[in-house]
Amino acid sequence: MKPNKQQAKANPRLLAITTLKKIITRKNSLDRQLHAQTLSEDIRPLVYELVYGVLRYYYSLDSLLQKYMHTKLRKKDTDIYCILLIGAYQLKYMRTPAYAAVNECVALSQSVKKTWAKPMVNAILRNISREAQDNNQDRQELQELQEFSEPACFDHPQWMIDHIKAAYPLQWREILKINNTRAPLTLRVNLRLNARKMYQTLLAKAEIEAQPCSINSAINLKAAIETKTLPGWQEGLISAQDEGAQQLSELVSLPPGTRVLDACAAPGGKSLLLLEQNPEIILTSLDIDAERLSHLSEETQRLGLPTPNIISGDATQLDWWDNKHAFDYIILDAPCSGSGTIRRHPDIKLLKLEEDIQKFAVLQLQLLENLWSVLTEGGTLLYATCSILPEENDLVIERFLAGKLEAHLLPVKLHSGKKTKCGYQLLPQQDGHDGFYFSLISKQNL
Numbered sequence: 001m002k003p004n005k006q007q008a009k010a011n012p013r014l015l016a017i018t019t020l021k022k023i024i025t026r027k028n029s030l031d032r033q034l035h036a037q038t039l040s041e042d043i044r045p046l047v048y049e050l051v052y053g054v055l056r057y058y059y060s061l062d063s064l065l066q067k068y069m070h071t072k073l074r075k076k077d078t079d080i081y082c083i084l085l086i087g088a089y090q091l092k093y094m095r096t097p098a099y100a101a102v103n104e105c106v107a108l109s110q111s112v113k114k115t116w117a118k119p120m121v122n123a124i125l126r127n128i129s130r131e132a133q134d135n136n137q138d139r140q141e142l143q144e145l146q147e148f149s150e151p152a153c154f155d156h157p158q159w160m161i162d163h164i165k166a167a168y169p170l171q172w173r174e175i176l177k178i179n180n181t182r183a184p185l186t187l188r189v190n191l192r193l194n195a196r197k198m199y200q201t202l203l204a205k206a207e208i209e210a211q212p213c214s215i216n217s218a219i220n221l222k223a224a225i226e227t228k229t230l231p232g233w234q235e236g237l238i239s240a241q242d243e244g245a246q247q248l249s250e251l252v253s254l255p256p257g258t259r260v261l262d263a264c265a266a267p268g269g270k271s272l273l274l275l276e277q278n279p280e281i282i283l284t285s286l287d288i289d290a291e292r293l294s295h296l297s298e299e300t301q302r303l304g305l306p307t308p309n310i311i312s313g314d315a316t317q318l319d320w321w322d323n324k325h326a327f328d329y330i331i332l333d334a335p336c337s338g339s340g341t342i343r344r345h346p347d348i349k350l351l352k353l354e355e356d357i358q359k360f361a362v363l364q365l366q367l368l369e370n371l372w373s374v375l376t377e378g379g380t381l382l383y384a385t386c387s388i389l390p391e392e393n394d395l396v397i398e399r400f401l402a403g404k405l406e407a408h409l410l411p412v413k414l415h416s417g418k419k420t421k422c423g424y425q426l427l428p429q430q431d432g433h434d435g436f437y438f439s440l441i442s443k444q445n446l
């Protein structure tokens with residue numbers, strides 16, 4: 001019998017299967033898919049554990065399943081494949097007793113109306129359960145013995161492993177390893193409304209364990225918590241933002257009246273940080289995605305900030321902009337692979353393809369070229385990505401600078417990470433934040 005909506009709502013495993021199916025078939029991203037569902041607090045943790053867990057270890061779980069799957073499943077049976085992934089994840093990484101994990105998955109085959117799959121699910125998961133008990137050998141060791149492919153060992157697609165290896169020949173293993181861990185929940189304290197020390201006292205009173213980060217607005221929480229339930233959330237004392245992204249505040253200090261364009265602004269993290277720390281700027285927040293921009297004005301109200309000029313539009317086509325050369329400062333937080341944020345978005349490993357990197361590079365260059373035309377003489381452009389791939393970072397900036405006599409790189413120095421030819425690279429395995437790239441370019445006819 002097909003599960004009705006009520007049953008699916010109540011059953012976290014079925015919800016996890018629906019979510020995974022959309023990602024594996026590349027129909028939706030994890031964020032959008034999870035936001036599309038209203039999960040009650042009693043089932044949310046299990047749905048998240050299963051979905052994030054399977055996506056983190058997808059490549060090794062898949063290789064394990066292939067070992068015991070004697071017939072290839074049809075595309076229309078992706079739900080059975082997702083049931084097997086969930087079962088294998090529970091057996092390998094959760095404390096679910098083996099008999100319970102196997103029985104639940106067999107029952108799920110019935111719930112998705114595929115009774116024929118029950119014996120197969122049962123047999124495959126029992127084999128995996130036996131293997132999980134027998135074999136605790138470290139996967140990295142097994143790879144070195146060439147018993148596993150690199151994707152199965154490092155839980156990334158081969159093309160991504162190759163690019164990261166080429167860019168970071170000494171650190172690639174460490175980067176891949178950290179990508180499969182859980183990112184901390186990092187808060188940005190609204191320094192206009194309270195000092196970090198004051199907010200730490202509020203957390204301590206609420207018995208929430210936390211650790212200050214090196215950036216003076218950032219605090220890491222020991223355990224993930226629904227942000228809206230944190231003390232002072234409604235009053236705008238804090239927001240959630242990775243420490244790498246918060247390093248923007250080290251680079252941008254703007255006098256009152258500066259005309260600023262945040263050109264790819266949605267959902268608004270950087271715009272809000274800018275306003276908190278430079279409330280007297282004249283900010284325009286632009287993004288092509290109106291839906292992603294829709295919460296920005298609500299957020300400015302919550303944080304007690306002035307509302308920027310919010311525009312939904314395409315930054316590669318600024319001919320609609322009637323006031324050319326209008327901005328003194330432009331932030332281009334460009335669309336990218338997100339390869340520095342895999343801990344938070346493990347679906348990136350399945351959704352992004354190698355050819356996307358080149359497509360992003362083309363779009364990034366196009367955005368830079370167009371935005372350059374609306375930057376005043378003497379103005380500054382900050383280029384940022386949450387990518388660790390040079391193809392989207394230094395190589396884009398190098399191409400952009402070629403032949404532009406009026407474009408000059410400015411020095412960038414941050415708390416962590418390393419200087420690159422054209423900017424600064426934060427890596428995800430350093431200091432616990434995401435991977436980011438920043439480059440500062442000034443426009444000056446010398």
Ligand SMILES: C[S@@+](CC[C@H](N)C(=O)[O-])C[C@H]1O[C@@H](n2cnc3c(N)ncnc32)[C@H](O)[C@@H]1O
Pocket residue numbers: 263264265266267268269270271286287288289292313314315316333334335336
């Ligand atoms: C990395 S995200 C920006 C994150 C944002 N700055 C923040 O801190 O919350 C990249 C954004 O670029 C936007 N984007 C993609 N192509 C664009 C275009 N042609 N014009 C304007 N925005 C675009 C996407 O909609 C996406 O919101």
